[in-house]
Amino acid sequence: MKMSNLAVDICGVKLKNPIIAASGTFGFGEAFTSYMDISRIGAITVTGITLEPRLGNPPPRIAETPSGILNSVGLQNPGINYFLDAELPELRKYDTAIIVNINGNTIDEYCSLARILDSHPIDLIELNISCPNVKEGGLAFGAHPDTVYEVTKAVKANTKKPLIVKLTPNTSDIRETAKAAVEAGCDGLSLINTLLGMAIDIKKRRPILANITGGLSGPAIKPIALRMVWEVAQVVDVPIVGMGGIMDGTDAVEFLLAGATGIGVGTANLVDPTACVDILDELKDYMIENKIEDIRDLIGALRI
């Protein structure tokens, strides 16, 4: 039988398949190279980058909850200069698109990052205005349509790279923030970031996370993510990278049907270092079994 077409277009960038390693779960890729050929992945989103190196939050930074994970890493990263000098050249050796997740305390910082990246060989910028684990920036911008519009508009004016805005589920109506980002000129959306959560150790009467609260991810949030991808797909025309608890090929197909063009794999990378290619193989199997020749025939193909 004819090979199925898995290629998708995300904001003008052609990905060989829709699998995208999600930010914060994949480092800069190097930890995974001994487990799989990372060139098989459609795109890699590097760990969240800031202008200056960031220390991150005190440990413990992770807690397991039923079918989920709470994390409070707090954007520990070596800063944009180190990333460009040391990590990017290594990553560029692989045949995969590179998405850089940017984070700032202020709109100016977001803009500076976008401006710096403009002259470097990266494929897409992901504007992270939805990190729940930092005091400034992050959620402060992502929760309200007016601030989403403001920061997206400003960043877009500072770069020619395609811009994806990463949305938070910690908002009253994600369709409103999605529309605001699109009106401000973003090229695509990724959703959802983690849900703000908490876990308590009753023996110590303390929160498990040193940061008290953290971001919930994994299968526990999949139904919410799926619903939000579907809702947003109804009101915008830009491509959506869907994420939230995608652990296998079935989950990937569900997100495609709900309207996602890209399949973000996050928490699964923490459980299985081969998760991205395992999910890709399962997705291919599904297409062969169901005689689907082009993956684009699945996107938004939900029957209501």
Place this chain on the structure above:
Amino acid sequence: MKNSRMCKIISNHSIADNMYLMAIESSIADRARPGQFIHIKLPYDDSLLLRRPISINNVDLDKGVVYIAYQVVGKGTELLSSLESGDHLDILGPLGNGFSISSYVETVAIVGGGCGIAPLRYILDYWKDRSYTAFLGYRDGNSIYQLDDFEKESDNLYLTTDDGSKGEKGVITKVFEREVDMVRPQLIMACGPTPMLKQIQSIANERNIACQISLEERMGCGIGACMVCSCKVKMKDGFEYKKVCTDGPVFLSDEVILDENVQFSC
């Protein structure tokens, strides 16, 4: 690739109060070093999402078997304790930076507390030609495990229990501090609760004895990608967070800053 990680359980049984010993048939046996860990995916229950990092207790190279000795502290380890020979486990490893002994080192002090004794066991078999003095602290007589092994493989052994039901009454750090100047080890290797490690760290520091400590932290991927298992490592101006999974779990004691709030729960 997935299948190559599947390993068969040979045996799994209780060795002390809440402590279990599991033997796993695995091709990683000959690559494993003391202080490294394996990252275990729990079978049968998808809601227990994360792998469990458990230190390598011992290795049988002839049989190709890796042993883990683990304490039951929650749902994950409880499930692990219920598995039987013939069950299979999805395992990553050996992971992390283990202990190391330079060629000039002849005398080694091993200091372990509670379930922190488990990662120290393989040291004695891996570097057979060193002279070991073991300092082992347990909660009580029923918590003691593998004492015979340490007695057999070390030249000298000190034992404490918190309640005095076996050995000396008290904590092992007190005995270690009392004896260390007589023993005069060239190297200390320690694992146990953070307050214990803090004391070992200062005892080693005061006497300028090289010291390696094995740390524990709540872990995610185990391969250095997710940045959740961090510990403070001294820098010229302050500290930075290093990864327990790949920079450790064994660190030089004078490079890390141990915080009291860092948990040790096995």
